Every structure is written in C-alpha cells, then in structure tokens.
Amino acid sequence: MIAFILRRVFQSVLVLLIVGLVAFAMFSFVGDPVENMLGQERTQADVDRLREQMGLDQPIVVQYWTFLGNAFQGNFGLSYRQGREVSQIIAERLPATLELAFVSGVFAMLFGIGFGVFTAIRRNGIGSNVIMTLSLVGVSLPTFLIGILLIWVFSVELDMLPSFGRGDTVDLGWWTTGFLTQSGLKALILPSITLGLYQMTLIMRLVRSEMLEVLRQDYIRFARARGLREKSVNFRHALKNTLVPVITVTGLQLGSIIAFAIITETVFQWPGVGLLFINAIQFVDIPVMAAYLMLISVMFVGINLIVDLLYFAIDPRLRVDGTKGH
Amino acid sequence: MKKTMLMATAMSLVLGASASAETLKWARAGDALTLDPHAQNEGVTIAVMHQMMEPLILRAPDGNLQAALATEWSVSPDNPEVWNFKLREGVTFHDGADFTAEDVVFSFERALSEESDMKGIISSVASVEAVNDYEVNIITNGPNPILPATLPNIFVIDKGWAEVNNVVDVQDVEGGEETFASQNVNGTGPYKLVSRENDVKTVMTINEDYWGKDEFPMEFTDIKFTPIQNQATRMAALLSGEVDFIQDVPVQDLERIKTTDGKKVLTAPQNRVIFFGLNLSDELLGGNVDGKNPLTDVKVRQAMNMAINREAIQQVVMRGQSQPAGMIAPPFVQGWTEELDSYPEWDVAAAKALMEEAGYGDGFSITLNCPNDRYINDEAICQATVGMLAQIGVTVNLEALPKAQHFPLVNGLESDFYMLGWGIPSYDSEYIFNFLYHTKGELFGTWNGTRYSNAKIDEMTQAIAQEVDLEKRDAMVAEMWQIVKDDVVYLPIHHQVLNWAMDGKVGAAMDSDDQVKVKYFTVD
Numbered sequence: 001m002i003a004f005i006l007r008r009v010f011q012s013v014l015v016l017l018i019v020g021l022v023a024f025a026m027f028s029f030v031g032d033p034v035e036n037m038l039g040q041e042r043t044q045a046d047v048d049r050l051r052e053q054m055g056l057d058q059p060i061v062v063q064y065w066t067f068l069g070n071a072f073q074g075n076f077g078l079s080y081r082q083g084r085e086v087s088q089i090i091a092e093r094l095p096a097t098l099e100l101a102f103v104s105g106v107f108a109m110l111f112g113i114g115f116g117v118f119t120a121i122r123r124n125g126i127g128s129n130v131i132m133t134l135s136l137v138g139v140s141l142p143t144f145l146i147g148i149l150l151i152w153v154f155s156v157e158l159d160m161l162p163s164f165g166r167g168d169t170v171d172l173g174w175w176t177t178g179f180l181t182q183s184g185l186k187a188l189i190l191p192s193i194t195l196g197l198y199q200m201t202l203i204m205r206l207v208r209s210e211m212l213e214v215l216r217q218d219y220i221r222f223a224r225a226r227g228l229r230e231k232s233v234n235f236r237h238a239l240k241n242t243l244v245p246v247i248t249v250t251g252l253q254l255g256s257i258i259a260f261a262i263i264t265e266t267v268f269q270w271p272g273v274g275l276l277f278i279n280a281i282q283f284v285d286i287p288v289m290a291a292y293l294m295l296i297s298v299m300f301v302g303i304n305l306i307v308d309l310l311y312f313a314i315d316p317r318l319r320v321d322g323t324k325g326h
Numbered sequence: 327m328k329k330t331m332l333m334a335t336a337m338s339l340v341l342g343a344s345a346s347a348e349t350l351k352w353a354r355a356g357d358a359l360t361l362d363p364h365a366q367n368e369g370v371t372i373a374v375m376h377q378m379m380e381p382l383i384l385r386a387p388d389g390n391l392q393a394a395l396a397t398e399w400s401v402s403p404d405n406p407e408v409w410n411f412k413l414r415e416g417v418t419f420h421d422g423a424d425f426t427a428e429d430v431v432f433s434f435e436r437a438l439s440e441e442s443d444m445k446g447i448i449s450s451v452a453s454v455e456a457v458n459d460y461e462v463n464i465i466t467n468g469p470n471p472i473l474p475a476t477l478p479n480i481f482v483i484d485k486g487w488a489e490v491n492n493v494v495d496v497q498d499v500e501g502g503e504e505t506f507a508s509q510n511v512n513g514t515g516p517y518k519l520v521s522r523e524n525d526v527k528t529v530m531t532i533n534e535d536y537w538g539k540d541e542f543p544m545e546f547t548d549i550k551f552t553p554i555q556n557q558a559t560r561m562a563a564l565l566s567g568e569v570d571f572i573q574d575v576p577v578q579d580l581e582r583i584k585t586t587d588g589k590k591v592l593t594a595p596q597n598r599v600i601f602f603g604l605n606l607s608d609e610l611l612g613g614n615v616d617g618k619n620p621l622t623d624v625k626v627r628q629a630m631n632m633a634i635n636r637e638a639i640q641q642v643v644m645r646g647q648s649q650p651a652g653m654i655a656p657p658f659v660q661g662w663t664e665e666l667d668s669y670p671e672w673d674v675a676a677a678k679a680l681m682e683e684a685g686y687g688d689g690f691s692i693t694l695n696c697p698n699d700r701y702i703n704d705e706a707i708c709q710a711t712v713g714m715l716a717q718i719g720v721t722v723n724l725e726a727l728p729k730a731q732h733f734p735l736v737n738g739l740e741s742d743f744y745m746l747g748w749g750i751p752s753y754d755s756e757y758i759f760n761f762l763y764h765t766k767g768e769l770f771g772t773w774n775g776t777r778y779s780n781a782k783i784d785e786m787t788q789a790i791a792q793e794v795d796l797e798k799r800d801a802m803v804a805e806m807w808q809i810v811k812d813d814v815v816y817l818p819i820h821h822q823v824l825n826w827a828m829d830g831k832v833g834a835a836m837d838s839d840d841q842v843k844v845k846y847f848t849v850d
Binding site for chain 2: 030144152166
C-alpha cells in the first residue's frame with residue numbers, strides 16, 4: 001500500500017514538473033509582457049530595464065528554475081497586470097470557481113441521473129425522445145453559445161436572472177460565498193447550467209445505457225416476477241447497480257468542470273480563476289499563468305491519485321495483489 | 327440676463343438632482359490595472375482614476391483645457407523655460423488634508439521617478455518648485471510651449487498620506503510587494519472610493535466637499551464600475567438594465583441599441599488614427615524580391631496608397647463607423663488641415679500605371695503584420711487590404727497576431743508592412759513627429775518602425791518642441807506634414823469613431839479620448 005502511494009506521488013511530482021516546463025516553453029510564444037506594462041511614451045531604455053528586472057532576458061530554462069525555486073518557498077511573485085501577489089489573487093478568485101463547479105456538478109448529477117433513469121424506463125415515450133434529442137443539442141453546441149443563448153432568453157427577454165457577475169457575496173474572511181444572498185444564488189443559476197450541461201448529458205447517457213443493461217438482467221426479472229413494486233425495482237435494485245461507473249466518471253469530470261470553467265466564466269464575467277487566466281493570457285501575465293497551470297495540474301493529479309486510492313480501497317482484488325507483493 | 331437665467335436653471339437642476347440618489351452603473355471591457363496614479367499609463371486605468379483624482383489642468387470633454395487644481399498658468403516673462411501655476415485655494419483631499427504646493431511638487435517628482443509610467447508624457451519637465459503654498463513653477467528642459475497640454479493625466483495626491491502609508495515610490499512590479507496605493511486613493515476628485523474588488527467592481531460615491539460641486543452638473547451621486555469582457559454579455563447587461571452605460575460597444579450591435587426603447591448611442595470622432603507602416607530600408611526581410619526593396623521607390627508607395635479603397639473599408643468593414651484619413655492626426659489636433667487629411671482617390675488603373683513606371687508591373691510579394699485584438703476590426707481591415715493590393719499585383723501574406731506579439735515585431739524592426747494605431751494625448755502634432763517620424767533612436771522615433779530617416783524632419787521635430795513663437799511653429803508644422811505626406815511614409819486608413827451606449831436617463835459628456843468624466847454627466 002505505502003509503496004503504491006509513494007510510487008504514485010513520485011509520478012505526480014514528475015508530471016507537475018513537466019507541465020511547468022511545457023508551460024514555460026509556451027509562454028515565450030504568447031508575446032512580450034513589457035509591451036503591455038509600459039505606456040505609449042516608453043523609451044527603449046525603459047523596455048530594456050524592465051526586461052532585465054523581470055528576468056525576461058534570461059533563457060527559458062533559467063526563468064523556469066527561478067520560478068520553481070520561488071514557488072517552492074510559496075512565493076509565486078506579483079501579477080504583472082495587477083501588481084498584487086499571485087497567491088492572494090488566486091485565493092480571492094478560487095471560491096467563485098469552486099462554488100460554480102460545485103453547483104454545476106450537483107446540477108449535472110441530479111438531472112443527469114434523473115433523466116437517465118427516466119429515458120431508460122420509458123424507452124420509447126415521447127418525453128424520452130424529446131430529452132434525448134435535446135441532449136444531442138446540448139452536447140454539440142459550444143459552451144459560449146449556450147451561455148449567450150441563456151443570457152438572451154432569461155436576462156434580456158424575460159428579465160428574470162442577472163446576465164453577469166456573482167451578485168452580492170458574503171465575506172467569511174478566507175472565503176467569499178454567494179450562497180447566502182438571494183442575488184448570489186440567482187447569479188449562480190445560468191452559469192451553472194451552462195457549465196454543467198455537457199456533464200449532465202454525459203451522465204444521463206451513461207446512466208441510461210447502464211440502466212438498459214441492468215434492466216435486462218435476470219435478477220430484475222425475478223424481482224418483477226416476485227411482484228415487487230415497479231418503483232422499488234427501478235430505484236432500489238436497478239439504479240444502485242448502475243452507480244459505480246457513474247461515480248467514477250463524475251469524479252474524473254470534476255477536474256474538467258473546474259478547468260472548462262474558463263469559457264463559462266468569460267461569458268458570464270464570473271470572477272473566478274478561469275477569467276483570471278484568460279486575462280493573464282491577453283496581458284502575458286506570466287506569474288499568473290504559471291501559478292494557474294500549476295494549480296490545475298495539481299488538482300488533476302490529486303483527483304486521479306484519490307481515484308486510484310479509492311479503487312484500491314473498493315476493489316479487494318487490487319488489495320490482495322498489493323499485500324502479496326510482486 | 328440670459329446667462330443668469332441659464333445659471334439659475336442649472337442651479338435648480340443641480341439642487342433638484344442632488345435631492346435623490348442616482349447611481350451610474352458603468353461597464354466597459356477592461357478593469358483599471360491599479361489605482362496608483364503614476365504606475366500605469368493605460369486608458370481604462372486613467373479613466374477610472376479621473377473620477378477620484380485631479381490634475382493641475384483638465385481636458386474637458388469638449389477637448390479644451392480647463393482649470394482643475396491650477397486656476398491660472400503662464401510662461402514666466404523673464405524665462406521661457408519656467409511655467410508658473412497658481413493653485414486653487416481651499417481644496418481638500420478626501421481624508422480632509424489641505425491641498426498645497428508641496429503636494430504638487432511631491433506628485434510631479436513621483437511621476438518623474440524611474441519607476442513611473444507617466445514620465446514619458448512629461449519628459450520635458452526638469453523640476454518643479456514651490457513658490458509659496460499656492461504657487462508652483464515648473465522648469466522645463468528648454469522652452470516648452472505646449473507644456474499645459476501634457477498635464478491632464480498627471481494626477482496629484484497628498485504628500486502626507488503617501489508618506490504615512492509608505493507609498494512615496496511608485497510601485498515596482500518586480501519589487502515583490504503590493505503597495506497601499508494600488509488599492510486605495512486619496513485624491514481631490516469629485517468622487518471618493520468606497521470599495522474596490524479587482525476585475526469585479528469599483529464603487530465610488532460623491533465627494534460632498536468637492537470644490538467644483540456647484541460648477542459641474544455632478545448629478546450622479548454614486549458610480550458602480552464593472553468590467554464585462556465579453557461583448558455580447560456587455561450588450562445584454564445594457565439591454566436588461568443591469569448597467570446603464572457601456573463603452574467599447576461592438577459596431578454590429580449599434581443598430582439594435584438605437585432601435586431599443588429607452589436606450590441610445592452617442593458617437594464622436596475618436597483620438598486614434600489607424601494606418602499602415604512600410605519598411606523603407608534598403609532590403610526587405612521577406613517576400614520574393616532579391617536586392618532592392620521596392621518600397622523605397624515612392625511611386626510604389628503612391629500606388630499602394632491609391633489602391634486602398636478607404637471608402638469601401640469604411641462602409642463594409644467598419645459599417646460606417648470610421649472617417650477615412652490622409653494624415654495621422656485627428657481633426658482636433660494642432661496642425662491638422664482638411665487638405666493634409668485628404669487622401670488619393672481610389673484608382674486601380676492609375677496605381678497599376680505607377681507600378682509599371684517603377685518597374686514593378688509584375689508586382690511583388692510581402693508580409694503584412696496585423697494585430698487582432700487591439701483596434702476596432704483590425705484583422706478585417708487587413709484582410710480587405712490584402713484583396714485591394716492584389717489588384718495591383720502586390721501579393722500580401724497576412725499574419726495576424728495578438729497585440730502582445732504584434733508590437734514587438736514593429737518595435738524590433740522585424741516587419742516590412744504593419745498596422746498601427748495612434749492616439750495623441752497632447753493634441754499637438756509634435757507628439758506624432760516625435761514618436762512616428764523622427765529617426766528611430768533611444769529618445770525619439772521610438773515607435774517609428776518604418777526605418778524612415780530624414781535629417782530635416784529630425785531637426786524640425788526637435789525645433790518645434792522648443793519654439794515659443796506659435797505662428798512660426800504652426801508654419802513649421804505645416805511644412806513637416808507636407809514633407810512626410812509627399813514622401814508617403816505611412817498609409818493612413820481612417821480615424822476611428824467612438825461609440826458609447828447608454829440608458830435614456832444618462833446624459834453623458836462624450837470625450838474623444840474614450841475617457842469618462844462623470845462630473846460632467848447629467849441625469850435626464
């Protein structure tokens with residue numbers, strides 16, 4: 001067990017280092033931050049001075065090494081764009097993204113499972129066909145278009161929900177939340193649907209096909225033959241057995257919900273880390289880009305590690321192998 | 327009589343409006359980068375700061391210079407290198423501290439320090455001295471007849487406040503520390519900072535002790551500024567009434583706003599000219615021409631200038647939202663004339679004949695570098711140009727890049743043919759010659775990517791900077807414009823047009839610099 005964990009942790013660190021190096025190699029193609037940092041009246045001397053100060057005249061490997069050294073001490077530097085500490089900016093922005101990801105994850109799970117079961121049970125009903133067709137639309141339309149459509153319908157035409165921002169938030173010291181105010185909750189609705197729609201259709205289709213598979217099994221037939229109520233058969237016996245793969249997929253999708261939030265956040269001017277990253281790219285704000293990419297890769301690597309460990313805990317066969325050694 | 331009546335009406339309007347609280351909900355694409363007045367010379371940053379801080383002299387929305395913290399200014403009769411400013415008395419900062427000459431001296435020294443981003447605008451200033459509490463002298467390096475025009479974005483902050491909060495120095499991004507001044511303000515402006523969340527919102531409220539409270543409308547009591555990056559979302563926010571005033575309005579949505587009940591659009595010429603620069607050195611970097619650079623032949627440049635159909639760009643690419651240009655100066659800039667701003671008629675046959683004459687009847691190929699996130703429809707203008715130049719045999723390969731990659735190409739002299747836009751904060755031609763036409767060097771010609779070098783222009787550029795005889799100066803400027811026009815150094819395309827969209831209740835005072843000064847706004 002410990003050997004397994006150590007091996008995985010070692011692999012994870014390696015992945016992080018490589019992500020960092022690739023990111024730094026890419027930054028030189030994004031452009032020159034100095035152009036954005038100095039006004040129109042700057043002289044060549046100003047440009048050279050700033051480049052030297054920021055270490056931009058150094059080779060990429062040296063810049064990366066300096067970044068790693070500082071990051072190791074918890075210092076991600078100052079944002080070129082805002083002149084504030086990167087770690088503080090990210091800490092300010094992260095709650096917005098996590099709350100959005102959480103709500104859209106819950107939305108995707110609830111509706112995904114609900115619709116999945118419904119379309120599996122009423123396989124040929126009109127309702128099922130409508131849902132299945134609409135879900136195709138949900139998968140094939142790009143996120144920004146869905147977001148803009150929702151804004152158009154619910155903000156501009158119906159005037160029901162806000163088109164941008166997080167509404168009023170409550171500051172809990174280390175966390176700002178939109179869950180405690182009415183405007184905060186209202187502001188969550190459209191972005192969560194936009195972000196969660198793709199995951200919802202994914203879960204729905206997964207649940208549906210798993211359900212169809214399970215419903216054909218003998219034990220379901222026996223349950224029916226025993227005269228158990230339909231509800232009990234569908235939800236107690238069938239659904240439970242479809243959930244194992246669903247939970248696995250959802251867990252893995254959690255990371256991508258956070259990473260895909262970039263587009264949703266841009267459309268809804270949601271003040272999370274995704275919007276921060278987009279702004280950083282436009283400004284060539286290297287410290288912010290580097291810290292964000294590291295954060296996202298830590299998250300992905302972490303989630304995968306946890307999933308692996310969960311398998312280890314759930315599946316007895318793996319455990320037996322582990323204790324026996326190779 | 328008429329005047330007093332007007333005054334009375336104005337007064338009653340002011341009094342009537344101040345009774346009820348009105349919030350201006352204002353949105354544009356970007357947020358201010360900092361609140362440190364000397365750290366960033368960037369449009370949005372300066373626009374936000376104008377509500378809370380003031381310069382000695384303000385540029386009013388109509389483009390004229392107006393007394394702000396200085397009430398009078400003049401060149402010293404004994405020494406043309408000394409400008410004397412009488413300061414406004416009885417002004418207080420937001421924290422109650424008195425505004426005096428030492429704050430002006432301090433602020434200018436701060437703006438001139440090495441870390442300051444504003445030092446380029448006032449590079450002619452050698453030093454600032456306090457004469458007494460309400461009078462300062464600004465001493466320039468050589469006479470500077472247009473000094474007042476360079477001051478409208480140099481804000482004054484309180485010396486005592488800066489010392490107490492340890493922000494005497496301008497923030498240095500690499501210094502490793504966040505400073506108090508980047509998030510807090512203590513100015514003398516018409517609005518005070520209430521709260522600020524970077525990239526989310528900045529809330530301001532009226533400064534009841536403002537010296538000009540009775541002179542300006544100041545009908546909005548509060549301002550809530552929100553950046554909304556996505557243009558469709560920004561539009562939606564305006565249409566749904568969540569914001570009442572937006573800048574950076576997408577040109578394709580103007581009609582829609584105009585036809586929506588209760589919304590309106592204001593349009594004004596913008597202080598920005600879009601043009602193409604050409605490599606005038608002996609050799610091209612790319613393309614299919616060996617040896618001599620065809621662009622060095624003025625006939626080729628004239629032909630290209632003639633082949634660009636500016637009216638088509640205006641109508642098709644810009645949907646009418648531009649004014650074709652013949653010079654790199656908008657009409658309100660000192661030195662502009664209608665004649666200089668005229669452009670050659672679009673004539674493909676004549677252009678072809680010129681190419682033939684120059685010996686390039688078969689044309690040549692060249693790469694056009696174009697930004698894709700800087701000016702209105704920048705990439706589309708370039709695409710249109712590619713098609714137009716193809717008609718005279720010039721094969722153009724378009725390379726469109728984000729501005730952070732485009733500008734280094736221009737400044738590193740790595741482009742043969744590029745797009746650039748130029749705004750003139752001083753409203754004077756000298757600024758244009760200084761940056762765009764003077765031979766490229768350490769201090770002058772810093773944005774001249776053409777390699778154009780004309781000793782006469784260089785000499786005159788430096789001469790007009792110090793010429794105090796304004797009539798003589800105007801004559802020199804006219805001569806210089808004629809020289810560069812005859813040389814076809816750049817191919818001017820158009821003057822950008824600015825659009826602001828708003829709710830019917832907002833009486834906005836439009837401004838060619840796309841800056842917003844809410845103190846001039848009214849509630850209709």
